[in-house]
Each structure stands twice: as structure tokens, then as C-alpha cells.
Amino acid sequence: MRTRDEEFEELRPLLFSITDRILGRFGFGFGFAEVASAVGRSEAACRQLVVRARRHMDAGRPRFAADQREREELAVRFFEAFKEGAVGNLMEFLAADVQLVGDAGGKAPQWGRGVVAGARNVAGMLAALAGPFAQIGGVVEPQLVNGQPGAIFRDSDGRVVNTWTLDIVDGQIQAIRAVVNPDKLRHVGPVADAWAVVQETNAARRTTDWTREEDPTRPEPSGQ
Numbered sequence: 001m002r003t004r005d006e007e008f009e010e011l012r013p014l015l016f017s018i019t020d021r022i023l024g025r026f027g028f029g030f031g032f033a034e035v036a037s038a039v040g041r042s043e044a045a046c047r048q049l050v051v052r053a054r055r056h057m058d059a060g061r062p063r064f065a066a067d068q069r070e071r072e073e074l075a076v077r078f079f080e081a082f083k084e085g086a087v088g089n090l091m092e093f094l095a096a097d098v099q100l101v102g103d104a105g106g107k108a109p110q111w112g113r114g115v116v117a118g119a120r121n122v123a124g125m126l127a128a129l130a131g132p133f134a135q136i137g138g139v140v141e142p143q144l145v146n147g148q149p150g151a152i153f154r155d156s157d158g159r160v161v162n163t164w165t166l167d168i169v170d171g172q173i174q175a176i177r178a179v180v181n182p183d184k185l186r187h188v189g190p191v192a193d194a195w196a197v198v199q200e201t202n203a204a205r206r207t208t209d210w211t212r213e214e215d216p217t218r219p220e221p222s223g224q
Contacts, residue, residue: 071166074149074168075149075150077093079140079142079151082126082130083134083140084130085130087120087123088123090122090123090126093173094119094122094123094172097118098118098119098172098174098175098176099115099116099176100117100122100125100175100178101114101175101176101177102114102115102178103177103179105181105183107182108194108195109180110180128205131204131205132204133204136155136200136204137155137156138153138156138161139153139154139155139156139158140152140153141154146165148166149165150163150166151164152188154192155192157192159189160185160190160192162180162185163179163185164177180194182194
């Protein structure tokens with residue numbers, strides 16, 4: 001017995017050939033008779049093709065919605081762990097080869113060369129950042145960013161410091177993409193002075209050891 005995907009693959013060429021005409025029917029009032037005449041098929045056959053295509057698309061929606069919901073829930077738990085600042089807890093969410101990728105555009109502080117790799121290094125850096133950032137009044141707002149699970153980081157005045165998006169596959173975070181470039185943040189809201197936020201955060205770090213679990217291998221952000 002053929003699977004639904006196999007049936008759809010068989011229909012794909014014909015569906016593509018009549019896509020414009022089907023769209024024309026719904027967008028411009030063309031009837032099935034006009035579509036059937038244009039593609040050389042019977043009206044009944046065209047109706048059946050549309051029904052089968054709709055069923056295929058509808059069958060994929062619940063799984064996609066479930067996967068998206070699971071990623072969003074994982075992101076919420078991850079940012080809760082981030083606020084706690086424990087290396088071990090953070091590592092539970094990270095793939096072994098996770099990357100923290102920064103986009104500063106030369107206009108804001110950047111971690112190392114822009115990429116921090118490995119679960120231990122990434123977790124150590126995040127743990128060292130969480131407590132001091134909260135102490136200076138920084139706020140982390142988990143939400144969708146460009147359609148992906150992520151968060152907006154704001155300073156004590158509510159201005160945008162950066163945004164993070166999380167690449168989540170098979171229940172693990174494969175990459176954290178941090179946009180710090182102010183030119184790419186202006187559409188989110190008023191942008192903070194990232195250099196000043198980093199200096200203030202570092203000052204808070206020096207007053208207290210905020211890392212719950214010591215990690216001597218954790219990298220230091222550049223521009224400090």
C-alpha cells in the first residue's frame with residue numbers, strides 16, 4: 001500500500017502544471033470548468049486533485065504545529081535555565097557541537113571571532129553572563145524572533161541590547177544566533193548602547209562570582 005507522500009509525489013507534476021490556474025480560480029473567480037479546459041482534464045478530475053492536495057497539506061499541519069510548540073516550550077525552559085546561570089542545567093539543552101554565533105557587524109561587542117563552539121564553552125559563557133546582566137536590570141523576553149524560538153534582551157531602560165534565535169533539532173539546541181548589530185535591531189525598538197551594557201555587566205561580574213558551577217575553560221567576550 002502506497003503512503004500519502006508517495007501518492008503526492010505522483011501527483012506533483014500535474015499539480016504544478018495547474019497551480020496557476022487553481023490559484024486563478026480562487027483569486028480571480030475562474031470555475032473548475034475553465035481550469036479543466038485549460039489543462040486538458042475533466043472537471044471531476046480537477047476537483048479530485050484539489051481535494052487530494054488539500055488532504056495532503058492538512059495532514060502535515062498538526063505535526064508541524066506540534067513540532068513548533070515543542071520547540072517553543074524547550075526555548076522557554078532554556079531561558080529559565082539561563083536566568084538561573086548553572087552550567088550543568090544549560091548543557092542539558094545544548095547539542096555537543098552547539099555554536100553561539102554573534103552578528104555585531106563591527107558596530108557592537110562580539111564574542112571572540114564571532115563564534116563560540118562546544119556545549120561546555122557556550123554554557124560557561126552564558127552562565128557567566130546571566131547573573132550580572134540581571135543585576136544591572138537587564139531583562140530577557142522569550143518570544144518568537146523572525147518566526148523562530150528566541151528572545152529579546154533589553155537593558156534597564158527597556159532598550160534592545162540584542163536578539164537571540166535558537167536552532168532546535170531533535171530536542172537540542174544546535175545553534176544560538178545573537179544579533180547585536182544595531183542596524184539590524186532598530187525595527188525591534190529603541191536600541192541600547194551595547195558597549196555600555198557590556199562594561200556595566202563586566203563591572204557586576206567583578207563584584208560577585210555569578211557562575212554557579214566553575215568552568216575554567218569558559219571563554220571571555222572580546223571588547224572588554
